[in-house]
Each structure stands twice: as structure tokens, then as C-alpha cells.
Amino acid sequence: MYGYKGKIGLLVPSLNTTLEPDFNRLAPEGVTVHSARVPTEVHGTFETLEKMGKNALAEAEQLKDLKPDVCVFGCTSASFLNGAVWTMAFESKLEALLSVPSVTTAGAMVEALHACKLKNVGVVTPYVEANNERLKKYLNEEGFEVDSFHGFEVLDMYSHADIPEADIYRAGLQVGSKSSVDGVFIACTQLKAVPIIKELEQELQIPVLTAVQVSMWSALKRLNIESNIVNYGSLFTRK
Numbered sequence: 001m002y003g004y005k006g007k008i009g010l011l012v013p014s015l016n017t018t019l020e021p022d023f024n025r026l027a028p029e030g031v032t033v034h035s036a037r038v039p040t041e042v043h044g045t046f047e048t049l050e051k052m053g054k055n056a057l058a059e060a061e062q063l064k065d066l067k068p069d070v071c072v073f074g075c076t077s078a079s080f081l082n083g084a085v086w087t088m089a090f091e092s093k094l095e096a097l098l099s100v101p102s103v104t105t106a107g108a109m110v111e112a113l114h115a116c117k118l119k120n121v122g123v124v125t126p127y128v129e130a131n132n133e134r135l136k137k138y139l140n141e142e143g144f145e146v147d148s149f150h151g152f153e154v155l156d157m158y159s160h161a162d163i164p165e166a167d168i169y170r171a172g173l174q175v176g177s178k179s180s181v182d183g184v185f186i187a188c189t190q191l192k193a194v195p196i197i198k199e200l201e202q203e204l205q206i207p208v209l210t211a212v213q214v215s216m217w218s219a220l221k222r223l224n225i226e227s228n229i230v231n232y233g234s235l236f237t238r239k
Contacts, residue, residue, distance in 0.1 A: 005030030006223040009068030009098065011056045011075075013040050015158045019074045019189040022212040026194070028220070028227055036062040044077060044131060044157045052078040053090060060097055070222045071095075071102040076187045076211045077131050079104035080138040101222035105189060105211050108218035110142045112235055116207045118183035122148035122175030124168065125187040126160040129153065135187060148175035160190035169196045176204040183207040189215065197233040207234055 005028070012019050014037045023033045036059045040052040056073050063071060071094050073079055079087055087106050094102035103111075113121065121144050125132055132151045139146055150171040152163055168191060176184040183206050186193040193210040201208045210233075217235050220227050229236040 001030075003030070003032040005225055006069040007031075007066065008033045008219050009060075009063035009066065009071040009100075010035045011038050011060060011063075011071065011073045012036070013038050013052060013075050013078070013157070013190070015040060015042060016074070016190050017161050018192055019212060022189075022194045023074075023216060026213070026216045026229060026232060028225065028229060031220070031223070031225065034063070034066050034068065036060065038075075040157070042158050043155050044127065045155075046081065046130065049078040049081045049131075053081065057090075057093055057097065060094055063098060068098065068100055070100055070219045071098050072215050072219050073102070073104045074189045074212070074215055076105045076109065076189060077127060077135070079106035080135055083138060084110070084141055103215065103218045103222065105215045106138065108214040109185060109209070109211070111218055112209050112214040113144060113183065113185065116183055116209070116235065116238070118144065118207065120145045120147040120180050120182050122172075122178060122181040122184045123187065124150050124171045124175055124184070126152045126154045126163055126191055127187070128155050147180045148178040150175050157190060160188055161192065163191060165192050165196055168193050169200060172196065172200045172208065173203060176200070176206060176208070181206065183209065186210040194232060198231050201233060209233065209235060
């Protein structure tokens with residue numbers, strides 16, 4: 001029986017080709033994923049990302065008819081762009097619209113970092129400098145130190161999916177190897193980071209979180225599902 005544990009309504013940036021396959025990869029038995037596409041332009045400028053946030057609320061209307069049990073806005077940068085107050089307000093707007101618990105990737109990031117009791121984070125992103133600085137500020141305002149950082153500096157958001165897994169792994173290894181770092185966060189739901197979580201955690205011996213992973217974890221929490229997901233990081237198995 002499909003969706004007997006819960007249906008996730010997923011708001012996906014229109015050019016994203018990674019989020020849906022990874023969400024379906026992670027979804028436990030009995031959880032189904034149902035998407036609506038959020039129109040966006042290709043270059044990850046402030047104006048583009050801000051517009052995507054507005055478009056997401058409009059496109060969430062598509063999800064009403066399928067009666068989801070939880071809603072996820074799956075874009076890291078669009079959900080941290082204007083700070084934590086905006087993130088919380090946006091999640092509240094989604095909840096009011098759909099009458100179900102709703103999360104953003106940025107909100108899930110913060111929630112997961114706290115759950116793992118992390119303080120000093122190494123961060124990997126595909127973003128250009130302006131968005132990297134916004135993410136650092138967001139994390140600082142939420143009480144985290146960014147002790148190590150690697151940005152691939154790719155403005156074209158479609159091309160974020162073209163960054164090789166091996167390059168993402170090396171960047172994660174680089175930022176996570178600093179002695180002060182107690183966990184790694186890999187931003188962007190378009191990056192192919194989910195397949196490298198297990199190996200990178202084993203190599204670094206610290207928690208490794210990714211944008212897609214924390215989004216699914218946060219959604220499952222709101223469905224009151226204790227996930228037994230293995231091979232995709234200690235976040236899913238911690239008690």
C-alpha cells in the first residue's frame with residue numbers, strides 16, 4: 001500500500017535533477033514523495049532566489065489536492081537567503097496554506113545540526129561568494145561557528161548537479177579534517193552528495209550532513225516516523 005505511513009509534498013526548484021531521485025532513495029517503506037516544480041531562472045543571484053521563494057508559495061497550491069502529511073521546500077539557498085526569521089515565517093505560511101507541518105532545507109539544516117550537538121562546522125557549497133557569505137551569516141546567527149569552508153563558486157544552478165561526487169568528497173574531506181571541526185554540512189539539494197555520506201563519515205569519524213538528507217530527516221520527524229535508514233549517515237540512526 002502506497003503512502004500508508006505518510007505522503008511528503010516536495011517543492012522542487014524547476015531545474016533541480018537531484019532532489020527527487022535522492023528523496024525517493026531515502027524514503028522508507030510506506031512513505032511516498034509527490035512533487036511540485038517551482039519555476040526559477042538558472043543563475044543563483046539574490047533576485048532569482050528571492051523570486052523562487054515567492055514562487056514556491058504559489059506552486060504549493062498544486063500539493064493541496066493530494067493531501068500531503070508534510071511539506072518540504074527543498075532549496076537550501078532560497079530558504080536561508082533572507083535569514084532565520086524569514087525561514088520561520090515562510091514555513092508558517094506553508095503550514096497555513098496546506099494545513100500540514102512544513103519545513104525548509106535551511107530550517108532542517110539548523111534542526112539537524114542541533115540534534116547532532118554540533119558547534120564548529122565545516123561547510124561545502126556549490127555557491128558563489130555572495131551566497132556563501134549569506135550562509136555563513138545564517139549559521140552564525142543560529143549559534144554555529146563555520147571553522148572551515150569550501151565553495152565551488154558555480155553561479156549556474158543547473159550545473160551544480162555536474163560537480164563530480166569525487167570532488168564533493170574531497171571538499172568534504174578537506175573541511176572536515178580541520179581539528180576544530182565537529183561536523184560537516186554539504187549544502188544544496190542539487191549536489192550529488194547523498195551517495196558519499198557513509199564513506200565520508202567513516203573517513204572523518206564525525207557527523208556528515210547534506211541538504212537532501214536533513215530535509216528528509218526533518219520530514220520524517222514531523223511524520224513521527226523513527227527511520228531505520230542505513231548507509232546514509234548517523235543522523236538517521238542517532239537516538
